Amino acid sequence: MVTEFTDRNLNIAVSSLADPADRQHKIYQLMELYERTYGDFPHDRVHSTMRVYLENERLPGQADIRRPGHTTVAEWMDACYDCFAPTVGSCMLPTALLKANGSMYACAAFNVPNKLGFGDIFAEPVRDILARTNQSPYVATVRARGGLKALHDVILRAETEQMTCGSFCGSCKILIDDFEQRTGQRTLTRTDLPLVPADALWSRVRPKGALRG
Incomplete structure (x- = not known):
């Protein structure tokens, strides 16, 4: 940076x-x-x-919990906020996630699908990683229509209503695989790039002669 x-x-x-x-x-x-x-x-x-x-606590008389694992992918898609919107503010999650090992993702969720990891800041310039992110057909499709609901144009609702998962991230993981299969457009991710071993990261950021700890 x-x-x-x-x-x-x-x-x-x-x-x-x-x-x-x-x-x-x-x-x-x-x-x-x-x-x-x-x-x-x-x-x-x-x-x-x-x-x-915090753990959710039910009050007497409240409706039974609807287990998230029974929620359809279509419902997650309809309720999804714009994951990849190019804006950030004090009340909005960042639209990129940078992990301590240098991995940079196009989404802010902690359990973001691996296919949204577009590079390693210890291995290449940030501008190259951002360029790769912007070249992703999946990210471009979701960004253009403000969230996962954009994928209804690619994957029929009748199909996503038959799929279930436990989270927005879970639905995204399913959808990106289906998107690539149906469109033939593959997302180039950091898994396609050479990885930097974890024990080498410290030496890459530490000034020569500096002591550990």
Whole structure:
């Protein structure tokens, strides 16, 4: 990011997940560390989405839980927000996921399908990864119509109403495979690229002569 963009070319969104036990977000520790090291935190360019995962509790008289594994793919598609929209804000999840190992994905979900992983920032320039993402027929189709519902034009509703899965990501994984099969348009992902071993990552980002830890 530092070599490819200036500090004003990028806005960053941090998805902060709190521990349900104390509801404390680690993002606050990150901000404190940043300000001790660099000065004022750039709130105008670094956005945060804060969430807490808690077990659902049913109240007396409430309807039975509809198990998500019984939800049809068609329903997930109809309810999907625009996964790949090229915008980001303080109340919206980022539209890319960068993992600590350098893998960059075109979606912000933690369990994003592997086929949406378009490169490794330790192995190639970010601009090349973004170009590959923008060349994906699947991403372009979903982006053009604002979510997975765009794929109703490719995969008949009568078929997706017979498929079930447990999440938006699960439906996306099914749909990208079907999309490629039906259109013959393959998505070039990071699985097609040479991988950088995990134990080599530290040496790639650590200045020469710096000590571990």
